[in-house]
Amino acid sequence: MRAIAIVNQKGGCGKTTTAINLSAFLARERRRVLLIDLDPQGHSTLGLLKDPSRLEKTIYEVLIHDQEVTTLSDIVIQVRENLNLAPADVLLSALPEKLRDLPGREDRLALVLDRVRDEYDYVIVDCPPSIGLLTFNALKACSEAIIPVEPSFFSLQGIARQMETIDLLARKTGHEIQARALITLYSTRSEFLKGVADEIRQNLEERSFETVVRFSVKLPEAAGHAVPISEFSPHSAGFADYRKLAREVIAQEIANDATVVEVVEEAEPTPIAEVVEAVEAAAVASSIVDSPQVPRASPPTGVEEGVVFSFAASNAKCVQLVGDFNGWTAEGSEMEMSNGVWKKVVPLPPGLYLYRYVVDGVWMPDPLNVNVQLTPWGSQNSVFVLGGNNAVDGLK
Secondary structure: EEEEOOOOOOOOOOOOHHHHHHHHHHHHOOOOOOEEEOOOOOOOOOOOOOOHHHHHOOHHHHOOOOOOOHHHHHHOOEEEEEEEEEOHHHHHHHHHHHHHHOOHHHHHHHHHHHHHOOOOEEEEEEEEOOOOOHHHHHHHHOEEEEEEEEEOHHHHHHHHHHHHHHHHHHHHHHOEEEEEEEEEEEOOOOHHHHHHHHHHHHHHHHEEEEEEEEEEOHHHHHHHHHOHHHHHOOOOOOHHHHHHHHHHHHHHHHHHHOOOOOOOOOOOOOEEEEEHHHHHHHOOOOOOOOOOOOOOOOOOOOOOOOOEEEOOOOOOOOEEEEEEOOOOOOOOOEEEEOEEEEEEEEEEEEEEEEEEEEEOOOOEEEOOOOOEEOOOOOOOEEEEEEEEOOOEOOOO
């Protein structure tokens, strides 16, 4: 069984799109595939299930309880032939706090996968866009990682930091991960993007895929219909590119079988707290820290003065709030930090609003709000509805 984490500390790079469509095409190639949604936003779940509100149990129940109480087979859903889904919802965001005092909390997912090793050929794990316990669980459980990266100026630094994070994990714990970058959201019409993509490939060499995923409006449309691109648009660029990616991944099966990986065993394994601290120091490109020491933020909340926006990013130098209510202008929309949580109160009339947070220059949706709207560029805006009684309700 090959376990592959789809990971990037930066949001909006096609991570979930890659997790869904790579899984679907591997299943079409007659591989038994399990897609694990390990993101509290539950986007892989939303991208494959038309009505996720009916879920009774998710991956949260598997990781929070002993496996004798809830097993993976209790929660997986067969969504296509050869393709199963372990769904997630916002409850997963509480897992780091619930497990903070338990030994071996970073190995919970690895222990779960050990029990199903003979049931699947591939396990694909869609990780949250942050560094923390959930991401560490995915990386400790997987021997491979795919890092989707859009060809932009900021991504050149981001991809280097992500590689450093994975390499640091290997040095600290002895757990080796074969990581490769996947260029996504690629436009053949932009000479600048071509240049950035070429630079990424030159710098990473064999640590990048030959496949490049071109920008295609059909990809977010397929997600909006809760189907993979393999069923939604067989003649699109997204179909061709993700089919090619799946075949490139499968081509590695022979190479992997011929390679013996030595795991370095330390006399005294580095405590996970020290690993997290070291990774946080290396992760300059990401300020979101999923840690029990960081006070819990919340989705937009209605108060007498208007709406309170809050975002947990204790290491960030600047967090700004942008949305359709301020013309998506970052300048002058700075939030104020108190005890690791950035907050801002905005007086708003009742209505539906779109927004994002800008963390040290990186635009990202609200990680605690499962309600999102896909943009034509494949990124996501968070959505909330302010009712007439000044209460914030999620979209139904």
